[in-house]
Amino acid sequence: MVNRFMQSRLRDLVFLAIILFALPAFLSNPFHYDLATQMAIIAATVVGLNLLVGFAGQISLGHAGFFGLGAYFSGIMTGSYGWSSIPALLVGAVLVGIIAWIVGRPILRLKGHYLSMATLAVGFIIAIIINNETWLTGGPDGMPVPSLDIFGWELSPFGSYSLFGMELDGNQAWYLFAALVLLVAVWFAQNLIDSPIGRALRSVHGSEVAARVVGVNTASYKSLVFVISAIYASLMGGLYAHFQGFITPAVAAFDFSIVLITMVVLGGMGSTMGVILGAVVLKLLPQVLADFQELETVMFGLILMLTMIFMPKGLLPTIQMAVSKRMKKKAGGQA
Amino acid sequence: MSALIEVKGLDKAFGGVHAVEGVSFAVEAGQVYSVIGPNGAGKTTLFNLISGIYTPTKGEIRLNGESTAKLEPNQLAERGMCRTFQQMQICMNMTAIENVMLGRHLKLKSNLFSTLFRLPALLRDEQSCRQRAAELMEFVGCGEYLDTEASAMSYGALKRLEIARALAAEPKVILLDEPAAGLNGTETASLEELIRKIADQGTTVMLVEHDMKLVMGISDRLLVLNYGRVLAEGTPEEIRNNPDVIAAYLGG
Numbered sequence: 087m088v089n090r091f092m093q094s095r096l097r098d099l100v101f102l103a104i105i106l107f108a109l110p111a112f113l114s115n116p117f118h119y120d121l122a123t124q125m126a127i128i129a130a131t132v133v134g135l136n137l138l139v140g141f142a143g144q145i146s147l148g149h150a151g152f153f154g155l156g157a158y159f160s161g162i163m164t165g166s167y168g169w170s171s172i173p174a175l176l177v178g179a180v181l182v183g184i185i186a187w188i189v190g191r192p193i194l195r196l197k198g199h200y201l202s203m204a205t206l207a208v209g210f211i212i213a214i215i216i217n218n219e220t221w222l223t224g225g226p227d228g229m230p231v232p233s234l235d236i237f238g239w240e241l242s243p244f245g246s247y248s249l250f251g252m253e254l255d256g257n258q259a260w261y262l263f264a265a266l267v268l269l270v271a272v273w274f275a276q277n278l279i280d281s282p283i284g285r286a287l288r289s290v291h292g293s294e295v296a297a298r299v300v301g302v303n304t305a306s307y308k309s310l311v312f313v314i315s316a317i318y319a320s321l322m323g324g325l326y327a328h329f330q331g332f333i334t335p336a337v338a339a340f341d342f343s344i345v346l347i348t349m350v351v352l353g354g355m356g357s358t359m360g361v362i363l364g365a366v367v368l369k370l371l372p373q374v375l376a377d378f379q380e381l382e383t384v385m386f387g388l389i390l391m392l393t394m395i396f397m398p399k400g401l402l403p404t405i406q407m408a409v410s411k412r413m414k415k416k417a418g419g420q421a
Numbered sequence: 422m423s424a425l426i427e428v429k430g431l432d433k434a435f436g437g438v439h440a441v442e443g444v445s446f447a448v449e450a451g452q453v454y455s456v457i458g459p460n461g462a463g464k465t466t467l468f469n470l471i472s473g474i475y476t477p478t479k480g481e482i483r484l485n486g487e488s489t490a491k492l493e494p495n496q497l498a499e500r501g502m503c504r505t506f507q508q509m510q511i512c513m514n515m516t517a518i519e520n521v522m523l524g525r526h527l528k529l530k531s532n533l534f535s536t537l538f539r540l541p542a543l544l545r546d547e548q549s550c551r552q553r554a555a556e557l558m559e560f561v562g563c564g565e566y567l568d569t570e571a572s573a574m575s576y577g578a579l580k581r582l583e584i585a586r587a588l589a590a591e592p593k594v595i596l597l598d599e600p601a602a603g604l605n606g607t608e609t610a611s612l613e614e615l616i617r618k619i620a621d622q623g624t625t626v627m628l629v630e631h632d633m634k635l636v637m638g639i640s641d642r643l644l645v646l647n648y649g650r651v652l653a654e655g656t657p658e659e660i661r662n663n664p665d666v667i668a669a670y671l672g673g
Contacts, residue, residue, distance in 0.1 A: 295506070
């Protein structure tokens with residue numbers, strides 16, 4: 087009974103919802119809310135990336151490129167062309183999806199290091215374009231982005247809102263919104279994984295040749311999941327731009343791609359809750375390591391290396407395994 | 422009526438080595454057709470050619486009269502061909518039953534929308550898919566493993582699981598590559614029974630096997646390969662009395 091509940095998908099979602107909505111009790115100032123909101127948005131991006139990396143077993147070292155494209159598309163269309171946020175987000179996601187499909191078709195034929203290289207190049211190209219097209223993107227100086235408007239309702243970190251009689255400031259409202267977005271992102275990801283499409287995706291990872299002989303068109307499934315994860319990144323990039331109010335080419339940079347992939351590996355490839363934990367840990371780490379600022383990147387590398395060596399399955403799966411082992415031991419002792 | 426599988430002048434060269442050379446034969450629907458031969462005779466290469474994993478250097482394979490030259494393995498699956506592997510190909514990142522459900526991939530209609538929102542129609546399909554997969558696991562004799570992680574299963578059980586996955590696709594022809602390899606006497610006997618049951622259901626079976634007793638007992642026809650060439654072809658009775666085969670196997 088307990089085991090069945092432990093394995094259910096709903097448990098994860100409920101658990102996550104409880105944490106997300108209990109968290110404000112521990113957040114005491116706008117800076118905390120700002121960080122928590124960023125975490126939620128990045129976590130949702132990583133949940134999407136995990137579909138590609140953790141479940142389908144394909145790597146992308148250029149995912150920040152798609153995040154950056156989404157961010158800049160939203161920024162440019164709402165800032166310079168007066169679009170409303172939602173259409174900008176959606177059109178951006180569709181465009182990024184199309185770009186990912188066009189790019190993904192040829193490069194997903196590659197495997198291992200070659201695929202890493204190709205996705206790395208895609209990320210670089212996007213970052214270079216954003217850096218150089220100053221007339222459109224503001225170049226290295228970045229560009230301001232208007233606050234998010236949802237069909238006329240404006241959500242800004244500087245606003246003030248009331249929800250069910252509770253007074254919320256802008257940062258709190260943004261956090262709740264981002265938490266909801268994360269829950270929906272997780273729900274979609276879980277539905278996708280636990281479905282015929284999800285099985286086909288996982289089989290690409292498990293045994294590509296087995297997948298093909300039972301009729302899975304592995305090439306299209308790889309493209310599909312590449313596109314889906316790029317759309318996740320694009321949407322989250324757009325939200326991130328609105329939330330921050332200002333974006334620089336750093337959102338599309340190589341470093342950020344590495345941070346995203348590190349979150350997946352650290353948290354636990356193929357574990358949706360795990361990669362969220364990965365995102366939280368890596369977002370918190372710079373705060374904790376503030377003293378070593380110049381060594382931050384070195385630290386990221388070191389953590390990735392140590393995780394690969396001592397916890398090849400990632401943080402959460404390792405913890406889960408240790409807990410269930412202990413529980414089994416206890417149960418065995420009583421019997 | 423033409424044969425289900427027709428192979429004509431098939432040739433596969435790896436560099437200068439001809440793994441399969443000038444092989445022709447035909448498999449009628451409903452038969453159990455076995456390919457035997459010493460190690461390195463080209464049996465597995467032949468299977469890889471038929472199932473579309475390798476592309477022939479020369480020659481032609483027809484499935485139900487259609488040339489398979491331009492077809493990918495997944496397209497062959499759509500046309501009713503499924504196989505198992507000598508080096509088992511199981512998705513170790515899934516549970517046993519998920520592996521079998523994967524076999525029903527082509528039978529499931531799903532779109533992204535109903536998947537993302539987990540619509541009732543999808544859940545109904547999944548339920549019946551799961552039920553069918555459980556029946557198949559029972560049929561092949563690994564029904565007790567349903568939700569076991571594939572990585573935690575024994576070798577013998579995985580071999581059966583792979584057959585269940587292939588059957589889940591409801592193929593017209595199933596290719597079994599050394600299903601008895603690594604199995605003990607009892608397991609081989611129950612495998613023989615399983616292959617018989619599969620054949621009795623009307624599925625054509627192609628078999629690569631080393632175990633002579635098994636092969637001679639269940640095959641309608643046999644193909645004997647040696648150094649990539651056809652040494653003999655015929656009924657078990659004919660093969661048993663063929664002097665070339667005796668020479669190759671006993672060393673003459």
